[in-house]
Amino acid sequence: MKNKSEEDEIKTEEKGNGKNGGKILEKKKDKSAEEIKYEIQELTPSQIVKELNKFIIGQDNAKKSVAIALRNRWRRKNVQDTLREEIMPNNIILIGPTGVGKTEIARRLAKLSNAPFIKVEASKFTEVGYVGRDVESIVREITDLSVTMVKSEKSVTVQKKAEYLAEERILDILVPPIKRRDTAEQAQPLGFTAQTAEQEKEDNFKTRERFRDMLHDGQLDQRIIEIDISGDNFPVMQVLGPIGLEDMGINLQDMFGNLMPKKMKKRKMTIAEAKVALTQEEANKLIDMDSVVKEAIRRVEEFGIVFLDEIDKIAGSDSKSHGPDVSREGVQRDLLPIVEGSNVSTKYGMVRTDHILFIASGAFHISKPSDLIPELQGRFPIRVELNSLTEEDFVKILTQPENALLKQYIALMKSEGIELEFDEESIKEIAKIAAEVNEQVENIGARRLHTILTTLLEDFLFDAPDKIKTKKILVTKKIVGENLREIVKNRDLSRYIL
Numbered sequence: 001m002k003n004k005s006e007e008d009e010i011k012t013e014e015k016g017n018g019k020n021g022g023k024i025l026e027k028k029k030d031k032s033a034e035e036i037k038y039e040i041q042e043l044t045p046s047q048i049v050k051e052l053n054k055f056i057i058g059q060d061n062a063k064k065s066v067a068i069a070l071r072n073r074w075r076r077k078n079v080q081d082t083l084r085e086e087i088m089p090n091n092i093i094l095i096g097p098t099g100v101g102k103t104e105i106a107r108r109l110a111k112l113s114n115a116p117f118i119k120v121e122a123s124k125f126t127e128v129g130y131v132g133r134d135v136e137s138i139v140r141e142i143t144d145l146s147v148t149m150v151k152s153e154k155s156v157t158v159q160k161k162a163e164y165l166a167e168e169r170i171l172d173i174l175v176p177p178i179k180r181r182d183t184a185e186q187a188q189p190l191g192f193t194a195q196t197a198e199q200e201k202e203d204n205f206k207t208r209e210r211f212r213d214m215l216h217d218g219q220l221d222q223r224i225i226e227i228d229i230s231g232d233n234f235p236v237m238q239v240l241g242p243i244g245l246e247d248m249g250i251n252l253q254d255m256f257g258n259l260m261p262k263k264m265k266k267r268k269m270t271i272a273e274a275k276v277a278l279t280q281e282e283a284n285k286l287i288d289m290d291s292v293v294k295e296a297i298r299r300v301e302e303f304g305i306v307f308l309d310e311i312d313k314i315a316g317s318d319s320k321s322h323g324p325d326v327s328r329e330g331v332q333r334d335l336l337p338i339v340e341g342s343n344v345s346t347k348y349g350m351v352r353t354d355h356i357l358f359i360a361s362g363a364f365h366i367s368k369p370s371d372l373i374p375e376l377q378g379r380f381p382i383r384v385e386l387n388s389l390t391e392e393d394f395v396k397i398l399t400q401p402e403n404a405l406l407k408q409y410i411a412l413m414k415s416e417g418i419e420l421e422f423d424e425e426s427i428k429e430i431a432k433i434a435a436e437v438n439e440q441v442e443n444i445g446a447r448r449l450h451t452i453l454t455t456l457l458e459d460f461l462f463d464a465p466d467k468i469k470t471k472k473i474l475v476t477k478k479i480v481g482e483n484l485r486e487i488v489k490n491r492d493l494s495r496y497i498l
Contacts, residue, residue: 099445
């Protein structure tokens with residue numbers, strides 16, 4: 001039977017941890033090469049750019065630099081051991097006005113890289129010794145993220161076993177197994193024989209299998225049962241202090257877990273909910289957390305990518321301001337050793353930052369990249385300038401990407417049973433107005449399209465579905481002109497509305 005074979009498989013693997021433990025370890029070693037391929041997808045630079053083109057219009061130089069940096073991670077992994085450690089990542093600074101695609105490149109890169117990736121705002125950090133987040137929390141956060149990533153991957157591999165074990169626990173509640181009777185020690189009921197015991201065992205097995213079939217068919221999903229699930233004995237305790245412990249999250253359960261028994265709590269829930277809860281619990285038992293942590297740290301050190309947004313906000317010297325500015329030059333000094341390469345203490349152990357790739361971005365409206373301290377400038381050797389968006393770019397942004405704004409609004413109105421359409425002239429008019437407002441008021445790039453489309457479609461979005469009788473709305477150049485032209489002409493009004 002299928003379930004017995006699964007049970008036998010689990011038993012044989014448990015036995016393997018003893019005498020044949022070496023064989024299992026060998027299999028794991030063979031697997032690590034496959035895991036490297038899985039971590040960083042083998043996309044060539046041109047393929048990476050092609051993927052980015054699906055969501056980002058223009059900015060070819062930035063896409064090219066990012067694609068090369070990402071591919072270099074894979075290339076370095078295939079270099080001989082002696083030279084591999086010496087190859088450092090070329091960190092990048094993306095320079096360009098707001099709304100041209102800097103952050104969008106980071107978001108799409110995270111999905112493409114399939115590696116530990118974190119996006120942080122540089123302006124949120126303060127100098128060590130002051131209240132606030134210190135820069136080492138970046139490494140702690142990316143390590144946490146990597147552990148979660150590896151854990152979810154491992155849980156997929158043990159999912160079938162976990163589901164089987166969870167099913168057995170539910171069946172134990174529905175059809176309790178027969179307790180073994182020791183004839184020598186216990187008084188047996190009158191007429192009890194070995195044949196009776198065998199029959200009782202067989203009946204129990206048949207009942208159990210019948211319930212198993214019902215469980216698979218979903219017939220028992222709504223039945224309420226009471227299950228025992230493990231609960232945390234201790235909450236996570238946050239330690240406040242000037243040395244960055246606030247991010248370490250010291251968990252007393254981890255410290256005293258071996259000394260005190262695990263607390264079990266009873267909960268009533270439907271069988272459908274119990275399947276999920278028990279499968280998760282069994283999966284956690286099957287996962288070796290030591291190997292998860294080891295693999296997660298390796299991934300961060302070898303493939304980690306940190307995207308530092310708003311780096312221009314920490315540029316500039318303290319001397320220009322009145323009093324100390326704990327979010328500027330001090331943060332740069334603290335950031336320097338992490339970008340250069342150092343060891344950072346996390347709750348999982350020490351993490352080396354030598355080979356983590358840093359991509360910084362900033363508008364640099366007020367400050368310049370040269371306002372950063374010289375040492376930090378040297379650690380970002382590649383500088384890429386992103387261009388301001390033109391009217392033609394706006395037309396492409398509205399129509400070409402897979403997540404284009406017009407496609408989003410069409411989908412929203414379709415949910416109300418209304419078909420929304422834009423003719424070619426109306427799209428050009430929207431792009432033209434966006435470019436004009438950006439020139440006259442403040443250049444916020446593609447974000448201007450959000451404000452313009454919201455203003456343009458406000459009445460349609462408000463009146464749908466009860467006040468709009470027609471099932472099809474066609475947005476023409478005339479409608480765009482009527483709804484937006486007056487606001488655009490009145491520059492004072494457009495400051496507040498658009």
